[in-house]
């Protein structure tokens with residue numbers, strides 16, 4: 001080997017396979033969050049069925065836990081996963097500056113423009129490193145729904161200990177409706193989110209492998 005060849009640094013694998021789009025902490029917290037959310041939704045539907053707020057129940061085969069007590073065990077177990085993992089994700093999102101860089105600024109005119117482009121099938125998916133305005137709005141929306149669902153859940157779970165929180169939501173019964181509305185928003189987000197991930201498989205690959 002020549003002296004120059006020996007002195008040359010080995011080719012970084014990153015340069016050969018493209019830059020990292022999603023750092024590891026984001027991918028790990030994202031998938032833990034996805035698992036926790038699915039468990040929370042499935043068990044939440046079973047809990048709802050024991051005392052429905054509206055004139056319908058969820059079919060048992062898409063609910064988790066078999067009966068009320070089983071569903072409560074799933075719900076409270078996944079709750080800690082969602083709470084702790086969500087706190088890690090939000091903290092790192094703020095501290096690393098990712099939220100500022102990726103989710104802001106967001107202008108209504110850009111949202112409208114990108115929404116119309118998406119509906120016409122003309123939205124570019126070339127640059128996975130930056131989100132379009134509709135994505136930004138959806139991600140900010142689901143993050144807000146996540147905060148609301150956790151806080152309203154706490155106020156239903158411990159209405160005596162978290163009296164002020166329960167009162168903030170308008171009382172125990174209203175907090176149940178708020179909790180249900182946040183679940184509906186998250187399920188609506190997930191439906192669009194998963195369809196888009198399937199339509200643009202390279203975005204799914206990036207969320208798994210980072211690039």
Ligand code: HEM
Nearest residue numbers: 030033034037102128139142186190193194197203204207
């Ligand atoms: C279970 C199936 C899920 C799949 C297949 C999925 C897929 C993906 C993919 C591919 C991306 C990257 C999008 C891009 O780069 O264009 C992403 C980002 C994101 N997903 Fe999901 N996701 C799932 C569940 C969830 C859930 C349950 C939530 C929240 C409740 C969520 C919230 C987010 C957020 C906030 C981002 C942006 C992350 C950031 O850049 O900070 N996802 N997801």
